[in-house]
Amino acid sequence: MPPLLEVRDLHTEFRTGAGVVRAVDGISYTVDPGETVAIVGESGSGKSVEALSIMRLIPNPPGRIVSGEVLFDGRDLRKLPEEEMRAVRGRDIGMVFQEPMTSLNPVLTIGRQITETLEQHQGATREDAEKRAIELLEMVGIADSRRRLRQYPHQLSGGMRQRVMIAVALACNPKLIIADEPTTALDVTIQAQILELMKSLTQRLGVAQIIITHNLGVVARYASRVNVMYAGRIVEAGTAEAIYHDPRHPYTVALLKSVPRLDQPRRARLDPVEGSPPDLTKLDGGCAFRPRCRFAVDKCATAYPRLETVGEPGHLAACFRSGEVAAARENTRESAA
């Protein structure tokens, strides 16, 4: 089966006063129908720009998609006329963002936000759209949906608003949902409710999902495949099992070690990744992680490592030293045992 989405060597940049920001610097990955894929990385690594590039929502100026292909369901979205692209957004691909307050229209009722999408994309009549809106709100766990239809976004709690966003995203039976930090603004118990809801709905409806997050716990719980981003590139990709238990890129290793874990006893000290993320206007031809990397060698400064298969098929890492990374982990495991 061909993938539902295939992103090929995507590049997006911004022209700013400080120089050209290469926010997305050559990204390739796929999403299969019905599957949940995570894009994980720290802030500024290019996750949101990558998602907005797929949807062709990069503000221009200052931004520009420089090159690459976005094959969705057999078509290259980058080549579609704007009118057809509008139909893809909201109908074929649903979107859920971090702050529903900014993506929901504050002057429209909850009901209208949903019925508008249905009328626009599916040519539904007002009456049918309203009936469907009630169903959708019930589906996302909003009780008393008739009354809620007439309320405005500000009258709802953050968790409720995110449920509405999910209802809007699912309204036209999309094939893919892109969720960019969908629960980052919410408290943990509400976060858990929303993520469980998204999981059960996408499974039931067979919708594929891209979850974009900086939260390694969320990724571990919900994603089957994971892409780790650093400075505009995917540095490692693989199944969640491979990424968490057999990481081959020094950044992935360091990132996983730096997270304090709720299920492990108190440690006197955490293991941070020393240094700070690079300035994206000053990227050179070498590996962007090398100033923080304890495996770095001379070669890392002169050439950028390609994503290559390491270990299992489908497990990729962009590091000249991924063999040494794996060996070092084996060693620490043995000395610990």
Add this chain to the structure above:
Amino acid sequence: MRDQPGTAPLLEVRGLAMHFPITEGMVVSRKVGDVKAVDGIDFSIARGETLGLVGESGCGKTTTGRCILRLEKPTQGQILYDGKDISRLPQKELVGLRRRMQVIFQDPYSSLNPRMKVGDIIAEPIRVHGLEPDPRRRRDKVRDLLSVCGLDPKFADRYPHEMSGGQRQRVGIARALAMDPEFIVCDEAVSALDVSIQAQVVNLLEDLRERYHLTYLFIAHDLSVVRHLCQRVAVMYLGRIVEMAESDELFDNPMHPYTQALLSAVPVPDPRVEAGRQFRPARGEIPSPINPPSGCVFHPRCPMAVDNCRKARPTLREMRPGHWVACSEVK
């Protein structure tokens, strides 16, 4: 009660309540109710200890910190700092106290004056309080503080906007340390930072605690960070402390149904662990602190609630040594 015999706690809070009046009417305003932000809490912090205060947004963590710092005048209760009740002291008697207690906020950006150089930001409290009248020695102190906080002393000449989030948070910490405090309220001090940087700042806070014998009230909603940084942890819900224990004890044996729901909602970064985990999200959302539920404030969402939970407010009981739980159904 939880301290070594003979060592008095640095801070002891008894029956602390902070109710914000809600008023109505523009010309003649009258009180129509109260936001019960903090509603009768007790805890103490030993010298050199880090107490974690956790709970979801709106449960009253910040308000508790602000009362202790006396940025609010509490409605009720006592705040014994070094044995002296400071809860009703007038502002002018608080001056000396302000030096001994400092605060580090979540968003270093909004708490640092964007038009001041980093060096001046750190020097200002030293100058204002007359701690170091000599400008040269003051500059030296600023450089020391920067390097103690892991920043190049050259940063003294930069502006906050020229720094990353992690660096700005280090400036916030350096500024708090400038007064040689003994007690620091860290209010979501590492919450805005990325994990790799967060771990650096957590380690810095721990190093500083040891080096300067500091005592922390560490307010956070991220439970994983709290488990590692804090010796003891108190869990708040709707203005009350529902559970309090040593860190590992609390996270390994949570007893209050709210604590259990909270912990089960946090996904851990390990797909193998996640695959085997039972998941029990608390139903519903947190009620308003304006009209909190009667009896136990958690009863409408509690899977264990019985009739009595609607009527009687549970008090903290010591269920295991040092492990306190406010739930009448926990046996």
